[in-house]
Amino acid sequence: AQSVTQLGSHVSVSEGALVLLRCNYSSSVPPYLFWYVQYPNQGLQLLLKYTTGATLVKGINGFEAEFKKSETSFHLTKPSAHMSDAAEYFCAVRPTGNQFYFGTGTSLTVIP
Amino acid sequence: GAGVSQSPSNKVTEKGKDVELRCDPISGHTALYWYRQSLGQGLEFLIYFQGNSAPDKSGLPSDRFSAERTGGSVSTLTIQRTQQEDSAVYLCASSADRSGYNEQFFGPGTRLTVL
Numbered sequence: 214a215q216s217v218t219q220l221g222s223h224v225s226v227s228e229g230a231l232v233l234l235r236c237n238y239s240s241s242v243p244p245y246l247f248w249y250v251q252y253p254n255q256g257l258q259l260l261l262k263y264t265t266g267a268t269l270v271k272g273i274n275g276f277e278a279e280f281k282k283s284e285t286s287f288h289l290t291k292p293s294a295h296m297s298d299a300a301e302y303f304c305a306v307r308p309t310g311n312q313f314y315f316g317t318g319t320s321l322t323v324i325p
Numbered sequence: 326g327a328g329v330s331q332s333p334s335n336k337v338t339e340k341g342k343d344v345e346l347r348c349d350p351i352s353g354h355t356a357l358y359w360y361r362q363s364l365g366q367g368l369e370f371l372i373y374f375q376g377n378s379a380p381d382k383s384g385l386p387s388d389r390f391s392a393e394r395t396g397g398s399v400s401t402l403t404i405q406r407t408q409q410e411d412s413a414v415y416l417c418a419s420s421a422d423r424s425g426y427n428e429q430f431f432g433p434g435t436r437l438t439v440l
Contacts, residue, residue: 217367247428256329257416257431303367312384313358313429315368 219304219316227324232276232291234319236304239285246287247305247313248278257303263287274298299323327351329432331417337438338407346402346435350419358420358429359392359402363413371415374400407439 220235248260261272268280278289304316330349338344350357359371370384374394394400414436418429
């Protein structure tokens with residue numbers, strides 16, 4: 214069965230500090246990988262995605278993620294947190310077929 | 326252009342009643358997904374439509390749940406004889422194709438509360 218694990222349902226960082234949100238997946242085949250962000254009272258929007266090619270992908274708002282096949286991971290990072298980054302972040306995978314599998318989300322709090 | 330819209334934004338109903346949730350995808354998007362987001366849970370896949378193909382209903386939790394998509398555009402998710410455990414945010418997303426390469430665009434969701 215496919216699964217997506219996001220370690221840490223809540224992460225707090227100080228403004229200006231490194232943001233690291235972890236995502237591990239189980240998949241029998243290399244999947245497509247996504248990070249979505251959900252700001253308060255808004256719908257989910259795509260931050261970045263990995264499909265093929267370069268394993269380090271850059272997204273909006275200074276976020277990036279690296280696909281590590283050997284570790285089955287797709288961790289999300291940002292060098293310097295901003296107050297506006299406070300949101301819920303979801304990792305998702307699409308192995309094959311129609312289904313996308315989402316993690317349970319990580320709520321990011323940025324402390325001024 | 327307009328994004329994915331959903332209506333109503335909030336729905337409060339009594340246990341045992343039927344509800345209908347509507348999704349208007351982005352024009353021209355052939356793929357449409359329904360998800361359920363419960364408190365503290367990730368997004369749970371419910372159903373997937375792609376063009377005129379038979380929908381993938383593998384995520385529907387029970388036969389009380391059904392969905393249709395008319396004319397390849399608007400979709401309606403129906404929950405019959407609602408139960409309290411059906412309370413959740415129901416999200417709709419559309420995508421330009423079935424490949425998964427293109428991102429899903431999400432609507433704002435319908436928050437369903439079953440009393």
